[in-house]
Amino acid sequence: DVVMTQSPLSLPVILGQPASISCRSSQSLVHSDGNTYLSWFHQRPGQSPRRLIYKVSNRDSGVPDRFGGSGSGTDFTLEISSVEAEDAGVYYCMEGTHWPSFIFGQGTKLEIK
Amino acid sequence: QVQLVQSGAEVKTPGASVKVSCKASGYSFTAHYIHWYRQAPGQGPEWMGRIHPNSGAANSAQNFQGRVTITRDTSITTAYMEMTRLTSDDTAVYYCTRDDRAGSVDYWGQGTLVTVSS
Numbered sequence: 001d002v003v004m005t006q007s008p009l010s011l012p013v014i015l016g017q018p019a020s021i022s023c024r025s026s027q028s029l030v031h032s033d034g035n036t037y038l039s040w041f042h043q044r045p046g047q048s049p050r051r052l053i054y055k056v057s058n059r060d061s062g063v064p065d066r067f068g069g070s071g072s073g074t075d076f077t078l079e080i081s082s083v084e085a086e087d088a089g090v091y092y093c094m095e096g097t098h099w100p101s102f103i104f105g106q107g108t109k110l111e112i113k
Numbered sequence: 114q115v116q117l118v119q120s121g122a123e124v125k126t127p128g129a130s131v132k133v134s135c136k137a138s139g140y141s142f143t144a145h146y147i148h149w150y151r152q153a154p155g156q157g158p159e160w161m162g163r164i165h166p167n168s169g170a171a172n173s174a175q176n177f178q179g180r181v182t183i184t185r186d187t188s189i190t191t192a193y194m195e196m197t198r199l200t201s202d203d204t205a206v207y208y209c210t211r212d213d214r215a216g217s218v219d220y221w222g223q224g225t226l227v228t229v230s231s
Contacts, residue, residue, distance in 0.1 A: 031216065037215075050221075107157045
């Protein structure tokens with residue numbers, strides 16, 4: 001199985017400052033169809049995960065443009081250009097290249113200082 | 114709008130079984146896989162399996178094979194996940210989620226807390 005490793009596991013950030021989360025996969029996420037199926041999710045306590053980004057860099061509808069995804073192959077990054085209070089919570093990357101299972105990383109907890 | 118509504122919280126004793134339902138609405142139920150995940154406190158979501166509602170074909174993760182059965186009833190646009198031989202390690206929130214047919218999942222149920230305790 002593919003293993004998704006995130007860093008850091010904990011990320012304290014001052015309001016208005018940028019934040020960056022790394023996600024590394026144990027195998028390439030480039031699918032035979034040429035696409036790279038890497039998504040990012042945000043989860044607040046007591047809530048279901050909410051998808052922010054799909055296929056590395058595509059923002060979901062309603063996701064603020066301060067969120068951006070990048071990367072290729074096995075290394076990916078989620079960046080928040082200017083953190084707001086509502087961004088607190090846990091961020092997960094997820095790979096969807098190696099069907100049938102879609103594997104999540106262990107999560108990065110972003111806290112606002 | 115797309116909605117996945119799950120059944121309510123369950124409390125089970127060790128060795129019992131649990132069956133969680135996931136009622137889908139707002140889209141063509143038979144056109145999208147449904148995946149099941151569980152999430153223990155402080156952990157990331159763990160993939161359990163998936164089903165294609167049109168054919169009923171299902172896969173489950175190696176970790177759960179023999180204990181997890183995923184089914185669906187197309188007449189009521191509902192998917193089910195049943196787990197047998199529960200232990201305290203199975204205490205978690207269980208989620209259903211819709212495959213977006215593009216290498217990801219988009220909509221999630223609200224989660225079902227399953228507590229296993231003697």
